[in-house]
Amino acid sequence: MSTTTPARRPGGRSAKVRDAVYTAVGQLMGEGKADRITIPLVANRAGVNPTSIYRRWGDLDTLLEEVAVAALTKDGDELPDTGSLRGDLSAWARIVVDDITQPRRTRYLRAMTSARDEVHTCPCWEQRRTQAKVMLDRARARGERAPTEQQVLDHVIAPMYHHVVFGLSVDREYAGQLVHDVLAMA
Amino acid sequence: MSTTTPARRPGGRSAKVRDAVYTAVGQLMGEGKADRITIPLVANRAGVNPTSIYRRWGDLDTLLEEVAVAALTKDGDELPDTGSLRGDLSAWARIVVDDITQPRRTRYLRAMTSARDEVHTCPCWEQRRTQAKVMLDRARARGERAPTEQQVLDHVIAPMYHHVVFGLSVDREYAGQLVHDVLAMA
DNA sequence: CAATTAAAGCGAAGATCATTGCTTTAGTTG
DNA sequence: CAACTAAAGCAATGATCTTCGCTTTAATTG
Structure with a gap:
C-alpha cells in the first residue's frame, strides 16, 4: 500500500483516507459481506465521512474496481525456477x-x-x-x-x-x- | 419461457407475473442499464407490484441469477456437422x-x-x-x-x-x- | 359451483442511500 | 510563517429502497 501518488495533493491526509478506505473495503470483503457492501458502510468502517468517498470515487463500483486491481496486482509471489x-x-x-x-x-x-x-x-x-x-x-x-x-x-x-x-x-x-x-x- | 412449473400454484397468474418480470429484466439488461437495475425499477417495467418481487425472489441478485441462467441455457443453436x-x-x-x-x-x-x-x-x-x-x-x-x-x-x-x-x-x-x-x- | 388458500396488490412507515452548500482542516507555495 | 487552496468534515434534504400488515384476486379442490 505504498503511497501511489494519485494526483494533486499526495500529502498525508489524502493518502490516509485512501488507505483507510482501502483497508475498510478489504476487511468487509474478508468478512464475506461482498454483496452487502455500500458506501456508507465502508465510510463508517474506515472512520471517514461518506461524502469524501462519494466525491472521490463517485460510486461503489469505481471504488471496488480500484481496490480490486490494487489488491490483485500486489505481486509478491516469487517466480519458481525449477530448471524445467x-x-x-x-x-x-x-x-x-x-x-x-x-x-x-x-x-x-x-x-x-x-x-x-x-x-x-x-x-x-x-x-x-x-x-x-x-x-x-x-x-x-x-x-x-x-x-x-x-x-x-x-x-x-x-x-x-x-x-x-x-x-x-x-x-x-x-x-x-x-x-x-x-x-x-x- | 415454457411454464416450468415452479411450485405450488403454477396456474396462469404466477406464471404471468414471472414472465413479465423476466422480460422486464431482459429489456433493462438490453438497454445497458445492467448496473442501475433495482427491484422497484423492474417491478415498474413489468407492471407488477415491487412487493411481489421482494416476496418471491428476496433480493435482486437472486432474481438476476435466475433470469440469467434461464436466458443463457435457452439453447437454440443448431450444432454444426461439417464432416470434420x-x-x-x-x-x-x-x-x-x-x-x-x-x-x-x-x-x-x-x-x-x-x-x-x-x-x-x-x-x-x-x-x-x-x-x-x-x-x-x-x-x-x-x-x-x-x-x-x-x-x-x-x-x-x-x-x-x-x-x-x-x-x-x-x-x-x-x-x-x-x-x-x-x-x-x- | 362453493370453499379454500396461494399469491398478488396496496399503502404506509421506517430505513438507507445519495446529493449539495457550507465550514473546517491541513498540505503546498512563495 | 503567512496566504492559498485542495480535500475532508458536517448537517440537512430529498430520493429511493425495503419491510409489513392487511385486502383482494384467482387457481385449486371437493
Missing part, C-alpha cells in the same frame, strides 16, 4: 490457484467483472503475462520447446480464473492438468 | 463467440458471477459440455483423434467466457486460435 518449463509452470499454476481461491481474492475477482464496460486491459493479466514470459524465455534459452505467452494465458490462467469466477471447483490437480495440456500443444 | 472435427469445433466456437459477445448476454454472464457463493454446477456449462460431447463422439466414430470434453471446455469455452467477463477483446479469429490449440493437444 514443466516444473516452473506447475509450481506457478499452484501458486496462482492458491492465490485466487482465497475467498477474499475470489470476491475481488468477481467485483472486477461488475463495473466493466469497455474493453480495457487490466494490470492483472499484464502481470501474469510478464510472469509467463520470464519462465518461457528461460525455457527457450535452455532449448526447450515452449508454448507462446498467449497460449499460457489462454489455456492455464484463463480456465482457472473462469472456474473461480463462476463458482466451479478448482484445485491444484486441475491446475496441473492444464499445464500438462498446454505443454502438449507446444 | 476441426470444422465442427470452428463453426461451434464462432457460434458461441457471436452469442456471448452480444451486450445483453455479456451482462447476463457478469450478473451470474455476482451472487454465487458455494460451488454449484451451472446448467450453462453442462449444456456446453453436452454439445461438445456430440461433436467429439461423431469425430471418434469417424476415427479422428479427439481431445476430451473437459479439454474442449477448458481450452475453448473457458478462455472465451473469461475474456468476455473481464472485458477483454474476443472475436472469431481468437476463437479459431483456441480451436487450433486444442486440436494440437489431442
Whole structure:
C-alpha cells in the first residue's frame, strides 16, 4: 500500500483516507459481506465521512474496481525456477490457484467483472503475462520447446480464473492438468 | 419461457407475473442499464407490484441469477456437422463467440458471477459440455483423434467466457486460435 | 359451483442511500 | 510563517429502497 501518488495533493491526509478506505473495503470483503457492501458502510468502517468517498470515487463500483486491481496486482509471489518449463509452470499454476481461491481474492475477482464496460486491459493479466514470459524465455534459452505467452494465458490462467469466477471447483490437480495440456500443444 | 412449473400454484397468474418480470429484466439488461437495475425499477417495467418481487425472489441478485441462467441455457443453436472435427469445433466456437459477445448476454454472464457463493454446477456449462460431447463422439466414430470434453471446455469455452467477463477483446479469429490449440493437444 | 388458500396488490412507515452548500482542516507555495 | 487552496468534515434534504400488515384476486379442490 505504498503511497501511489494519485494526483494533486499526495500529502498525508489524502493518502490516509485512501488507505483507510482501502483497508475498510478489504476487511468487509474478508468478512464475506461482498454483496452487502455500500458506501456508507465502508465510510463508517474506515472512520471517514461518506461524502469524501462519494466525491472521490463517485460510486461503489469505481471504488471496488480500484481496490480490486490494487489488491490483485500486489505481486509478491516469487517466480519458481525449477530448471524445467514443466516444473516452473506447475509450481506457478499452484501458486496462482492458491492465490485466487482465497475467498477474499475470489470476491475481488468477481467485483472486477461488475463495473466493466469497455474493453480495457487490466494490470492483472499484464502481470501474469510478464510472469509467463520470464519462465518461457528461460525455457527457450535452455532449448526447450515452449508454448507462446498467449497460449499460457489462454489455456492455464484463463480456465482457472473462469472456474473461480463462476463458482466451479478448482484445485491444484486441475491446475496441473492444464499445464500438462498446454505443454502438449507446444 | 415454457411454464416450468415452479411450485405450488403454477396456474396462469404466477406464471404471468414471472414472465413479465423476466422480460422486464431482459429489456433493462438490453438497454445497458445492467448496473442501475433495482427491484422497484423492474417491478415498474413489468407492471407488477415491487412487493411481489421482494416476496418471491428476496433480493435482486437472486432474481438476476435466475433470469440469467434461464436466458443463457435457452439453447437454440443448431450444432454444426461439417464432416470434420476441426470444422465442427470452428463453426461451434464462432457460434458461441457471436452469442456471448452480444451486450445483453455479456451482462447476463457478469450478473451470474455476482451472487454465487458455494460451488454449484451451472446448467450453462453442462449444456456446453453436452454439445461438445456430440461433436467429439461423431469425430471418434469417424476415427479422428479427439481431445476430451473437459479439454474442449477448458481450452475453448473457458478462455472465451473469461475474456468476455473481464472485458477483454474476443472475436472469431481468437476463437479459431483456441480451436487450433486444442486440436494440437489431442 | 362453493370453499379454500396461494399469491398478488396496496399503502404506509421506517430505513438507507445519495446529493449539495457550507465550514473546517491541513498540505503546498512563495 | 503567512496566504492559498485542495480535500475532508458536517448537517440537512430529498430520493429511493425495503419491510409489513392487511385486502383482494384467482387457481385449486371437493
